[in-house]
Amino acid sequence: MATKSGEGFSSTFGAIMAAAGSAVGLGNIWRFPYICGKYGGGAFLLVYICFVFFIGMALMMSEFVIGRRTGEDPMKAYPKLRPNKPAWRFVGLAGLLTCFLILAIYLVISGWTLNYFWESLTGTLAGISDDGFGKHFSEFASSAGRPVVFVVLFLVFTAFVIIGGVEKGIERVSKLLMPILVVLLLVLCVRSLTLDGASEGLAYLFHPDFSKLTGEGILAALGQALFSLSVGMGVMIVYGSYLPVDDNIMKTSVWITVCDFAIAILAGIAIFPAVFACGQDPTGGPGLVYQVLPVVFNSLGTVGRVFSVVFFLLLSLAALTSAISLLEALTQWLSSEKIGRTMSAIVMSVAVVVLAVVASFSFGDGIMSGLKVGNLQLFDLLDKLTGTILPPICALMTIIFFGWFMKKDDIIDELSNHGTVKIGYFKVFYYFLVRFVAPAALLVVLISGLIN
Ligand code: PHE
Numbered sequence: 251m252a253t254k255s256g257e258g259f260s261s262t263f264g265a266i267m268a269a270a271g272s273a274v275g276l277g278n279i280w281r282f283p284y285i286c287g288k289y290g291g292g293a294f295l296l297v298y299i300c301f302v303f304f305i306g307m308a309l310m311m312s313e314f315v316i317g318r319r320t321g322e323d324p325m326k327a328y329p330k331l332r333p334n335k336p337a338w339r340f341v342g343l344a345g346l347l348t349c350f351l352i353l354a355i356y357l358v359i360s361g362w363t364l365n366y367f368w369e370s371l372t373g374t375l376a377g378i379s380d381d382g383f384g385k386h387f388s389e390f391a392s393s394a395g396r397p398v399v400f401v402v403l404f405l406v407f408t409a410f411v412i413i414g415g416v417e418k419g420i421e422r423v424s425k426l427l428m429p430i431l432v433v434l435l436l437v438l439c440v441r442s443l444t445l446d447g448a449s450e451g452l453a454y455l456f457h458p459d460f461s462k463l464t465g466e467g468i469l470a471a472l473g474q475a476l477f478s479l480s481v482g483m484g485v486m487i488v489y490g491s492y493l494p495v496d497d498n499i500m501k502t503s504v505w506i507t508v509c510d511f512a513i514a515i516l517a518g519i520a521i522f523p524a525v526f527a528c529g530q531d532p533t534g535g536p537g538l539v540y541q542v543l544p545v546v547f548n549s550l551g552t553v554g555r556v557f558s559v560v561f562f563l564l565l566s567l568a569a570l571t572s573a574i575s576l577l578e579a580l581t582q583w584l585s586s587e588k589i590g591r592t593m594s595a596i597v598m599s600v601a602v603v604v605l606a607v608v609a610s611f612s613f614g615d616g617i618m619s620g621l622k623v624g625n626l627q628l629f630d631l632l633d634k635l636t637g638t639i640l641p642p643i644c645a646l647m648t649i650i651f652f653g654w655f656m657k658k659d660d661i662i663d664e665l666s667n668h669g670t671v672k673i674g675y676f677k678v679f680y681y682f683l684v685r686f687v688a689p690a691a692l693l694v695v696l697i698s699g700l701i702n
Contacts, residue, residue: 255585259416259489259492262498267421268421270428271423271424273479274510276359278510283518283522285471286455287522287533289470289471290460291458292455292459297467298474301472301475302475304687305687309481314486316328318495324342324488324579326342327487335655348636348641350601353602356572357603358613360401361399361400363562364562371559373555376558378544383544388615393616394616397610404566404570409577415591416578434560435513441550441553442522450523469700470638482644483641496670539561646696653688653689
């Protein structure tokens with residue numbers, strides 16, 4: 251246990267489950283398939299793989315090192331490593347603000363998911379005709395009452411786990427939920443792959459169409475890689491501060507990255523073949539899982555109803571373990587300011603739910619749909635900021651700090667667990683990656699994406 255509060259994960263397995271729980275979320279199951287579909291399927295996938303394994307994973311290791319080395323929240327960790335340059339704490343602050351914004355929009359989408367789980371369970375979805383799902387979704391998501399009820403409900407579950415503590419709350423829940431999630435997803439994959447016409451969906455997912463991969467698509471791939479691995483905004487610094495002292499940071503990061511990537515691919519395999527087999531539009535955008543999948547489920551009769559329940563349960567559980575990590579980052583920071591953990595979690599929950607409700611009201615034709623910045627509704631603005639723009643900016647600052655301002659000996663000492671783990675040539679490769687490759691790639695993609 252590395253932190254001052256004595257909180258921490260009890261074992262490497264627990265740490266991997268918790269961090270993978272943070273990584274695997276709406277990003278993998280709701281966002282990845284529709285973005286991948288939009289930017290050319292396999293072509294997007296190739297770029298995405300490079301970003302995940304070269305930049306995302308390097309960032310994850312860096313954040314773990316910063317967190318475990320200092321045992322502090324992101325705001326204090328940076329200045330602790332560079333006491334003569336306290337301004338670095340603003341990088342920690344930028345990350346925490348990003349977490350706050352992500353959590354707000356995350357709660358809205360999690361609320362939708364929970365509602366769809368409920369509607370699958372009670373048979374409401376089964377009673378809707380194929381062409382009625384678009385209307386059903388927009389009416390529901392734009393309404394004032396129901397989405398808010400589910401947002402609050404979801405947040406209560408999240409806060410409850412946080413209040414339970416790091417080991418007894420976060421670790422325990424993640425160890426339980428992650429294996430369930432994998433099983434549910436595999437079940438869905440098998441069903442999807444055995445439908446007539448499934449191969450078309452697989453071809454769509456894996457066949458590269460480079461004509462659709464624009465500059466915007468490359469920036470989206472980078473944003474998605476960072477978002478999906480939960481890196482860039484300090485969440486992994488927080489979880490790093492809870493890592494056991496003898497945990498091998500390199501191995502742990504590889505496990506989490508592989509797990510996160512595999513689950514995104516499995517989600518694609520569960521979704522696209524079914525979408526094609528039922529003659530639906532794979533480029534359904536953010537509404538894909540709420541407007542297109544229910545049609546697919548309904549066309550499968552009673553089995554489809556079971557799959558609908560399973561799918562929305564899966565999505566809710568995945569969202570829960572990610573929301574937990576976001577709320578934990580905010581709670582850890584506030585509770586280090588001498589406010590108790592429970593109180594901190596409550597204060598942060600109340601603050602974030604206000605923004606979430608406003609974002610929900612500004613969605614579609616909602617009662618605050620007139621609330622715009624430029625020509626973007628607040629909801630769309632938050633989605634763009636948190637999905638595409640802020641994670642690369644925060645990630646760039648983190649990696650510059652890590653590669654250029656942190657002492658190399660500290661990094662090696664932490665990665666090698668004070669010399670007990672052999673890292674050999676990896677350190678040369680890794681150092682090159684964090685000093686040159688990752689910052690350059692982040693900078694180029696960010697600038698070109700923003701110009702476009
Ligand atoms: N990685 C999560 C997902 O894929 C989202 C997330 C982003 C969680 C940033 C924590 C921090 O859904």
